[in-house]
Amino acid sequence: xxxxxxxxxxxxxxxxxxxxxxxxxxxxxxxxxxxxxxxxxxxxxxxxxxxxxxxxxxxxxxxxxxxxxxxxxxxxxxxxxxxxxxxxxxxxxxxxxxxxxxxxxxxxxxxxxxxxxxxxxxxxxxxxxxxxxxxxxxxxxxxxxxxxxxxxxxxxxxxxxxxxxxxxxxxxxxxxxxxxxxxxxxxxxxxxxxxxxxxxxxxxxxxxxxxxxxxxxxxxxxxxxxxxxxxxxxxxxxxxxxxxxxxxxxxxxxxxxxxxxxxxxxxxxxxxxxxxxxxx
Numbered sequence: 001x002x003x004x005x006x007x008x009x010x011x012x013x014x015x016x017x018x019x020x021x022x023x024x025x026x027x028x029x030x031x032x033x034x035x036x037x038x039x040x041x042x043x044x045x046x047x048x049x050x051x052x053x054x055x056x057x058x059x060x061x062x063x064x065x066x067x068x069x070x071x072x073x074x075x076x077x078x079x080x081x082x083x084x085x086x087x088x089x090x091x092x093x094x095x096x097x098x099x100x101x102x103x104x105x106x107x108x109x110x111x112x113x114x115x116x117x118x119x120x121x122x123x124x125x126x127x128x129x130x131x132x133x134x135x136x137x138x139x140x141x142x143x144x145x146x147x148x149x150x151x152x153x154x155x156x157x158x159x160x161x162x163x164x165x166x167x168x169x170x171x172x173x174x175x176x177x178x179x180x181x182x183x184x185x186x187x188x189x190x191x192x193x194x195x196x197x198x199x200x201x202x203x204x205x206x207x208x209x210x211x212x213x214x215x216x217x218x219x220x221x222x223x224x225x226x227x228x229x230x231x232x233x234x235x236x237x238x239x240x241x242x243x244x245x246x247x248x249x250x251x252x253x254x255x256x257x258x259x260x261x262x263x264x265x266x267x268x269x270x271x272x273x274x275x276x277x278x279x280x
Contacts, residue, residue: 003016026108026109187237200213232249
């Protein structure tokens with residue numbers, strides 16, 4: 001995430017992201033205060049500050065060097081004691097402070113620590129800092145919510161396009177008179193052609209690397225229609241209809257039923273192993 005800037009009582013304060021956490025520029029915070037950056041080191045040499053930083057690191061930093069911290073804590077409060085952000089980081093492995101070079105450089109602190117520094121600088125300044133920081137987070141939250149809403153809408157549109165394309169492929173092809181006039185080797189192949197437009201042998205030839213048969217690869221909707229076609233075909237045979245006429249009728253029925261089934265969401269909720277699928 002890019003650096004963000006908030007205006008706190010006329011001071012432009014930079015907020016950077018580090019380890020997915022917000023770090024506020026202490027250098028920017030003191031820009032309009034007498035003493036400037038020297039105030040940061042003045043605050044750091046305060047024993048209460050050292051204690052606060054130590055507790056924060058112990059809570060948030062598994063790699064914190066507690067032994068070095070004890071040495072610094074014992075020195076804090078003496079007239080000769082000096083502590084810079086760089087010295088603190090190098091000695092203890094602290095992550096709450098960060099010394100940054102280059103553009104937007106300076107001393108940065110995790111927001112918890114920056115707010116504590118704000119209290120030391122000026123209670124009024126701290127309150128304005130918190131207010132502006134929260135305003136920024138609210139804006140970012142709204143932007144994220146809008147982006148998420150847009151992505152969800154886009155996903156729905158793409159899903160609709162995708163599922164419609166799949167549905168079109170599920171609809172059996174309308175057979176030509178030439179296809180219906182062919183004498184097929186078995187009733188199973190006749191049903192396969194009515195449903196899929198090809199025989200089992202043609203499917204295996206087109207899908208040599210796929211295990212199972214064409215009915216194993218069928219969707220639940222296709223298997224439902226195939227089951228219906230088997231029952232209807234038995235009735236048509238009993239009525240004495242020739243194979244070409246039966247095939248034409250079965251193909252027309254398959255198309256009609258598949259168009260109905262692909263629009264029913266409830267069938268997607270069916271689960272468990274497919275029973276009695278039949279073999280091509």
